[in-house]
Every structure is written in structure tokens, then in C-alpha cells.
Amino acid sequence: MKLLFVHQNMPGQYREFVQWLADTNDHDIIFLTQRKKPPVMKGVRTVIYQPHHRAADDAYELVKTWENAAGSGFGCAMAAQTLRDKEGWIPDIIIGHVGWGELTFMKEILPDVPVIGFFEYYYSVTGGPVGFEPSSPPSAHSPFIMQAHNTVPDVNIDRVELAQCPTEWQKNRFPARFHDKMYVCHDGIRTDKLLPDPDVQLGLGRLDRPLTRADEIVTFVSRNLETTRGFHQFMRALPDILAARPQARVLVVGGNDTSYGGKSKHPSGLRGQMEAEVGDRVDWSRVHFLGQVPYESYQKLIQISRCHIYLTMPFVLSWSLLESMSMQATVVASDVAPVQEAITHGETGLLVDFFDPAALAAQVVDVLARPDAYAHIGPNARAHVVKTYDFLTVCLPEHLRQINALVPADKAIALPA
Structure with missing residues (x-):
């Protein structure tokens, strides 16, 4: 399968997933990113794109988020267009984070390619960090600024076939009209690698011996x-x-x-x-x-x-x-x-x-x-x-099921044994 991943700060939430796909040696994977020195991932081709436009520092606050998102989205779409027109490379699916607008214009370039967007957060002055601490109450303008930030997910929910949300709490931050497209599944934790170690030792420069589990x-x-x-x-x-x-x-x-x-x-x-x-x-x-x-x-x-x-x-x-x-x-x-x-x-x-x-x-x-x-x-x-939250046994199979539901059967990715 040809997979196009998009995240301004590669690999972002896709660290484990992209590497697992690449390690199968069965897929053609391209990662679009703004990161100037992205990590080298074996089996993954990285394409760095530039935003077409950035908002000025003194841009009007209520349009600044969308102005930056539109610039990133257009720059990302132009990179996808170059892959399509110069190389004939058309992905079977696009998977990326919607938060910075990078997926906004993909349908103008690749109208028939399904998209799964990562929807991370919906802003408001209640229920989140804004206004949570009594010593830092929201300003009179905070409701307007928060809603202006939501322009990006509000636009992008109509630009994707599916919306991934990592937790129920995050899903419930979004309006109910988003929920029909959403599935909740975490990025995944490598519990097979993140294990306790009773014999662990850790050296610190100012101590004359390593710390162990016996220390407090x-x-x-x-x-x-x-x-x-x-x-x-x-x-x-x-x-x-x-x-x-x-x-x-x-x-x-x-x-x-x-x-x-x-x-x-x-x-x-x-x-x-x-x-x-x-x-x-x-x-x-x-x-x-x-x-x-x-x-x-x-x-x-x-x-x-x-x-x-x-x-x-x-x-x-x-x-x-x-x-x-x-x-x-x-x-x-x-x-x-x-x-x-x-x-x-x-x-x-x-x-x-x-x-x-x-x-x-x-x-x-x-x-x-x-x-x-x-x-x-x-x-x-x-x-x-x-x-x-285990990546291999819980999250990976669910993400693959969601992808396979959007692509032809002959492109489906086999679930791990």
C-alpha cells in the first residue's frame, strides 16, 4: 500500500505506527513534514515542505491561527501535487494531524484518496486549562480567541473520512456533530519495551555512586x-x-x-x-x-x-x-x-x-x-x-481495521498475528 503521513513535526503521534509499517517491507511510505532535520526512519521517505505563507507577528489575533493553517495547508498540498505530477505518486490513504491545517487542501489535489485526520483538541474557556486556575482567569477576549482556534478543526472535519481521537475525554471536547466520524484509539504504548527493571542503575554527575531501586x-x-x-x-x-x-x-x-x-x-x-x-x-x-x-x-x-x-x-x-x-x-x-x-x-x-x-x-x-x-x-x-493502551495488541490492530475499511480489499494491511 502507498501511505502518505503528514505531521509538521515528524513523526509526532505516528512514531510507532510508521516504523511498524516500514518494518514489514510491504509498503511505500512518504512522510510530509516541516521539520528541518527530521529523524531518519528506515523504509520511510521524508519530504520536507515549506508553508506557503506565515502570519505576521502583529496579525489580527482572531484570524492568525487560520492564516497560518491556510499557509501550511497550501504548502503541504503543493508538495503532494509535486509528488503526483512529477512522480506519478498517488497514495492509497492519507493519515495526518489536522491541527496545523496541513490536510485542509489535500482533497483539491487528491480528491479520491481517503483521509484519516488526528483530531487532538477543541478549545473552550471551560473544562480545559483556560480558566482552570483561579489565579489566571480568562480575559474578556478569551472566548473569541478560543473559538477562532477552532476554525481549523471545524473546517477539517469535512475534509476527512475518519477522525482519530486518542482518548474519550478529548473526543468529548469536540461538538457532537464531529462524533459520527470519530473513533477513539490511543497512539499506543510499547509495553513490550517499557518494562520495570529491579536492577536498574542511574549515574548522576554530582554523586559518587549510581542510584538504584534501594534509594528513595x-x-x-x-x-x-x-x-x-x-x-x-x-x-x-x-x-x-x-x-x-x-x-x-x-x-x-x-x-x-x-x-x-x-x-x-x-x-x-x-x-x-x-x-x-x-x-x-x-x-x-x-x-x-x-x-x-x-x-x-x-x-x-x-x-x-x-x-x-x-x-x-x-x-x-x-x-x-x-x-x-x-x-x-x-x-x-x-x-x-x-x-x-x-x-x-x-x-x-x-x-x-x-x-x-x-x-x-x-x-x-x-x-x-x-x-x-x-x-x-x-x-x-x-x-x-x-x-x-498497548501498541501491538490493542492500538495497532484498531488503527489497521480503520484503514482497511477505507481502502479496496486488495490493499488491506494484514493484522499482526
Whole structure:
């Protein structure tokens, strides 16, 4: 089969799926992306395209999202047209993320090719991160800006045959008129690779020996240290955690930029702001900020953790939560709707009020002090992720079934044995 994948930041949500397809050696795969230095994926041909237009920094806010989306969509369509006209390459199916407008004009170039779009998020001033924190209420203009962002999914639902949504919570963010085209299936977690390791060791530069599972390790992981992912609440819990557990060490992974939501006005970013807020109430010799680390190091960090903290406002669920559960971490997480879909309190994880750092600290301290009382959490978490989110046995077969329903029978992809 000829498959065209589209994502501005290749591979995005298609990391496992594209590589599995390529490894079968049965398919002709092209990936369209804006990423200047995309990863090399064996068996996948990468085509880099440029947006035809970008909105000016001072563009009118209510049309800026659509202006950028239209520019990306037209640039992407022109790249597909070049493949069609110069090489005669026409895919059997197109699979891509709709969020940046890249699929918007594909039907003008390839009208008979079915499209599966990844629909990630629908904006509003209720139920999500906007307006969630009382200290940061939405502005008078926020409802208009949120609705302007929704122009892209509103247009693209009519440009696809199917819409993939990774969780029920995300699906339910979209209006009911979207739902008939939607199927819910996560990207998939490689539980066969993300395993616990009782013998894991992790070296840190300022320590004279590697850390092991015998150490009292607390972990916090986010792409960037930001309010949407609760970094500020995590930092407010640190003084109580470290005071109660004098042997504990805290390992923090994440960059100092902002992926979602507003940026801190502090000159050193949110990390600097929170370090100043908690000040000398924290024993900084036991807190290790590791920045953004290689994937192998991240795995070891989770495998070594006695208590892993995952905080988020109501927003798209991080891969790191499910990956941590797959590695049998004892997770203390924020008690918000998207997390509740993955964690049952007391069974597959522990849920705390996002706005209560004292409760967060108390729960983490109890996990550190009484690990045997929580020994069931990690194995239960892994069993749940294997059953619900495993890539090879759950998510991959479902994605293949959805693709096969849109293509001729002689093009169907065989389900894994």
C-alpha cells in the first residue's frame, strides 16, 4: 500500500505506527513534514515542505491561527501535487494531524484518496486549562480567541473520512456533530519495551555512586517545566516532601521553555520564579534538574523512581504518564478528568487535588515511607496499560481495521498475528 503521513513535526503521534509499517517491507511510505532535520526512519521517505505563507507577528489575533493553517495547508498540498505530477505518486490513504491545517487542501489535489485526520483538541474557556486556575482567569477576549482556534478543526472535519481521537475525554471536547466520524484509539504504548527493571542503575554527575531501586527517589517529568503540567504546584510541595524524608532525592526532567499556556514573566522562566518562591525551604543539594534527557535515560529514571509525580491541568494526556505506568511506577497524579480516564485512585495510581500542594506532599511522603502499602499500584498500572493502551495488541490492530475499511480489499494491511 502507498501511505502518505503528514505531521509538521515528524513523526509526532505516528512514531510507532510508521516504523511498524516500514518494518514489514510491504509498503511505500512518504512522510510530509516541516521539520528541518527530521529523524531518519528506515523504509520511510521524508519530504520536507515549506508553508506557503506565515502570519505576521502583529496579525489580527482572531484570524492568525487560520492564516497560518491556510499557509501550511497550501504548502503541504503543493508538495503532494509535486509528488503526483512529477512522480506519478498517488497514495492509497492519507493519515495526518489536522491541527496545523496541513490536510485542509489535500482533497483539491487528491480528491479520491481517503483521509484519516488526528483530531487532538477543541478549545473552550471551560473544562480545559483556560480558566482552570483561579489565579489566571480568562480575559474578556478569551472566548473569541478560543473559538477562532477552532476554525481549523471545524473546517477539517469535512475534509476527512475518519477522525482519530486518542482518548474519550478529548473526543468529548469536540461538538457532537464531529462524533459520527470519530473513533477513539490511543497512539499506543510499547509495553513490550517499557518494562520495570529491579536492577536498574542511574549515574548522576554530582554523586559518587549510581542510584538504584534501594534509594528513595521522587521523579517529575514534563517536556517543559510549565504551569499547564503543574510544575508550580510540584515545586510548592517540595519543601514538605524533603523535610519529611531526609534521605529522599528528587529528579526533575524538562526544559525551561513553554509548550502550552502562558509563559512566566520571571527572567529565568517558571523554574526561576518557583525557586525564588520556595527559596531556602528546599534542600537544593537533593534536587536534580536534568533538563531534557535522552529517552534511554528517561526510562531508567522512571524505573528507579519510588514515587513518580504527574501533574496536569485538564488537557491532552502526556505519553509519559502511560509510559510510567507501563514501567510499574507508583504514580501520584492530579485528580482531573483526562487523568481519571487512565488512573483509578488506589488501584492503578493515586489522585490528588491539583490545587493542594500540601495534599500532594502528604501523599508522596506516605508512598516513600510505606512502599509496601502501595506495592500493588505499579503492577496494576502496568496491567491496565497493557490491556488498554498497548501498541501491538490493542492500538495497532484498531488503527489497521480503520484503514482497511477505507481502502479496496486488495490493499488491506494484514493484522499482526
